[in-house]
Amino acid sequence: MDAVLIEGVTKRFNSVIAVNDFHLRVSEGALFGLLGPNGAGKTTTLRMVMRMLVPDTGRVLIFGHLLGDRTQDLIGYLPEERGLYPKMKVREVLTFLGALKGLSEAEARRRALHWLERMELAKWSERKIYDLSKGMQQKIQFIAAVLHRPPLLILDEPFSGLDPLNAAMIKDIMLDLRAQGTTIILSTHRMEQVEMMCDSICLIHQGRKVLDGDLKSIKRSYGQNTLRIEHAGDNGFLNFPELVESANHHGAVVDLRLRPGADPQQILRAAVERGIAITRFELIEPPLNDIFIEKVSGSDA
């Protein structure tokens, strides 16, 4: 069964079409990446899945159910713009939000304390939200999203604003939940996270789907056409317009998209002739980042 099935959904605000004839299938148990530039329609799409907005046309099914009061309890949500009641105590906020998702208040309180323990926030449970740092508040919000053990978890930029330790903690919990069968939709701009964590993706641009499917097969379809070079010294030797379609410099590392049929050995030879020290020379599938840029700028034209 599909965790989420979106069929022909269109949503317009006044004259702006935010989401246009959109179709999407997120299979149960997937860790799904929803990608797109700012204003592409990601948030509008997610809001329709959560019944915060009503589509003009089309329909949305959650685990086979049409949207309704019951489907809202199946979803846990971490919005991108975060905030909680500043004057309420941590435990009270979590109990309230958990109860709103269908837990009894006693159960919500019990689970809240358990999660606070797990997130190393137990001693803050009786403090007010405004006493907490931004990072801590974000962890509280994450708890609010997972408290009722939703079979579908929607996370909008879950790592933004977290230090590496806390980001790793959230990531471990996500992988743990996924291992227990939770379907996770991850909406983000951070391609390297998607690349590492997600098994399938959808790329939205200007309210339309431009790419979707299994991440591995998407990348495979591009083939190993990218040459990654790590070197010391000047990169002036990398001038092969007849071989290279585009270059992407990341400081000491350079990704070169090769033209069809180009021979990478020519580049290696040129480097050796000039006495450049090469520490890495590898043919790889294109990074998701490059695919993203190509797709988004390509459809603009």
Next chain:
Amino acid sequence: MRKIWLVFKREYLVRVRTKGFIFSTFVVPMMLVAIVVITAYVASHQTVRTQQLAVIDGTGSLSAAIARGLSQQLQGDQPAYRVAREESAANPSEEKKWRDEFRTQVLHGKLDGFLLIPAGYFDGERPIFYARNTGDVALAASIRRALDEAGAAYQLEARGLDYESIRSLLKGAPITLIKVKAEGEEEERGQTIGLAVALMMVLYMTIFVYGIATMQSVQEEKSTRVVELLVSSLRPTHLLWGKLMGVGAVGFTQLAVWLGTGFSVIVYGRAAAELLWPGNKLPHIELPFLLLVFIVAFFIAGYFLYASLYAAIGAMVSSTEESQQVATPLNLLLGFSPVMLGFVLRSPNSSTAVALSMIPFSSPVHMVLRMALQMPPLWQILLSLSIVLLTTGGIVWLSARVYRVGILMYGKRPSLRELARWVRYS
């Protein structure tokens, strides 16, 4: 609905636990009770003391009449004032001598004050009253009256007319006001108007304060973005209902405590005061139970009418400052009711008063005012209540449509045309 109940409970508990609420709900009425008790106590225990006065008469012909005029003022069975010394001052140095002497006596508490009538009094020079306590308005009024009468008597007698006979002709007839009601008659000493105005103001303040509280609550959830979490859990309309009822219940709690205290003071206060300090003059006030029932009904209608509009404004704007600005016309619309108070007090059955008690935006406050002043026919009360309930139903529906869209919109404030579009969104 369980989720509406959860929202209701949170709104109610968060507010009821604040110090501000506890203070205004319990301390304010306690202070009111204290004021009534103290007034009753003071009124029954006031020690009657005759004030000692003196007169320096520069004209040489008024002091006797003034002394007579002042000593006629009674306080209970005793004279309120006694003119202990009358001195005439033919020249400025004599005047100065008496003034210095009396000033010393005032400072030593032997005199409460003294009046200086200058030699040029009949030519328009102003008399001066010297006293340590210049706040005694009754004394100043008595002196003024005694001066006027003494002056008039002197002038009339100089023309060979008898002042006393003229005075008895001109004496104003004192009037006792009796309120005529079906249950009987009762002396009116301002208590009906006092009660009516108090009820109206309490109702107005409660609707205003808790309407604004609703707006702030919506605005807080929007600006902290908690609202996104909330509407991912329940329908915006249900959220709004829980919120309106939660904040309204806080207002109702306060109103109930206030009215309950007022009702008990009115019903038992006079009897208790009579037991403790017999002979006190607390006025008799009536607060019929039916009026209380209608107050509650009109509060509910008026609160939902205004609070739902305030909620729509809170949802429409993106900051607290902006919400205050946009709410101004609504504040004025609500504030129009107390402004019209005077008209209704003067004639509670005029067409203006009837209209004010029928127009839904002023009727919750004005119908209660009219009911407290002079019970209007039942059909008018019921008509007014039906009009305001119907209007409230429509306004709540419209506000909910605006709220639902507004809470997720940030940035520019919507124009009226956009608002109309929001209402039509599916």
